[in-house]
Amino acid sequence: MIRLSLALAMALTLAAPAREALADAQEYAAWRMATRLNGVEDYRAFLAKHPAGNFAAFAHNRIAAAEGPRPAAPLVAAPLAPPSESGAAPETAPTGLNLSPGQRMAARDGLRARGFDPGPGEGAFDEAARATIRAWQAASGFPPTGELTEAEYDELTAAPLSGALPAGAPMTARLDPGTEGARAAAEAALFYGPEELAEIEMRLARAGFAVGEADGTLDEAARSAIHDFRLSRGLAPHGFLDRPAVDLLMRATASWPGPVAAKR
Numbered sequence: 714m715i716r717l718s719l720a721l722a723m724a725l726t727l728a729a730p731a732r733e734a735l736a737d738a739q740e741y742a743a744w745r746m747a748t749r750l751n752g753v754e755d756y757r758a759f760l761a762k763h764p765a766g767n768f769a770a771f772a773h774n775r776i777a778a779a780e781g782p783r784p785a786a787p788l789v790a791a792p793l794a795p796p797s798e799s800g801a802a803p804e805t806a807p808t809g810l811n812l813s814p815g816q817r818m819a820a821r822d823g824l825r826a827r828g829f830d831p832g833p834g835e836g837a838f839d840e841a842a843r844a845t846i847r848a849w850q851a852a853s854g855f856p857p858t859g860e861l862t863e864a865e866y867d868e869l870t871a872a873p874l875s876g877a878l879p880a881g882a883p884m885t886a887r888l889d890p891g892t893e894g895a896r897a898a899a900e901a902a903l904f905y906g907p908e909e910l911a912e913i914e915m916r917l918a919r920a921g922f923a924v925g926e927a928d929g930t931l932d933e934a935a936r937s938a939i940h941d942f943r944l945s946r947g948l949a950p951h952g953f954l955d956r957p958a959v960d961l962l963m964r965a966t967a968s969w970p971g972p973v974a975a976k977r
Contacts, residue, residue: 737902740762744771746759747759748908751973753779768904774971778974812947818945819945819961820846820861822946829848831846844859896955908929911928912973914938916962917942920942946965
């Protein structure tokens with residue numbers, strides 16, 4: 714019985730990658746069918762079956778290009794913390810994370826995406842930004858300290874516009890494989906073709922990262938742009954695509970629906 718259980722467990726373990734590969738292949742086939750038909754309802758049918766798939770963001774973009782982008786959530790400017798009765802400055806909050814400029818930018822992006830306006834700037838958080846952080850923390854069930862903990866930063870920067878992560882899942886749940894070969898394999902597993910890669914290059918250019926010609930080949934210039942974009946968003950800095958990077962890029966350029974519009 715023990716041997717049978719072990720054999721069954723090993724079989725299920727070995728079968729898991731095969732099941733994942735089959736699911737990816739089924740999504741890829743469904744996506745190619747949707748792109749051939751290129752109708753709004755075809756993309757909606759694709760999203761009904763693969764709402765969190767690797768191509769979900771592209772489907773949303775093509776629908777938006779046909780129907781117009783959805784209006785952004787209204788920004789909420791948080792009031793400054795009131796002074797104490799004695800007139801002294803509010804008590805300093807506990808020290809939070811020592812964020813890099815790229816991580817602060819990602820946190821600001823996360824606040825805006827959730828409808829909280831941290832104000833202009835990309836440097837150290839000023840009092841207006843900290844007040845906005847406090848407002849978001851209070852609305853999200855966190856202690857309103859104005860300082861971000863690691864869990865809060867993960868929550869704030871987990872922004873799966875295309876559904877890569879469920880709401881609230883930490884970005885750090887997507888571990889970087891660490892080696893160039895593993896990163897290349899993870900990128901290949903996305904099944905993106907020249908059309909999707911060209912759109913990613915266009916979006917990188919719109920986000921301010923020079924890619925050269927957007928031809929869907931991911932040459933040295935494009936790899937450098939991916940590296941710089943990842944670095945600016947607090948992700949592991951390398952030149953390969955993965956779902957967190959693609960999702961953040963889609964969110965950063967959400968005002969542009971993309972180069973391909975579905976037929977209505």
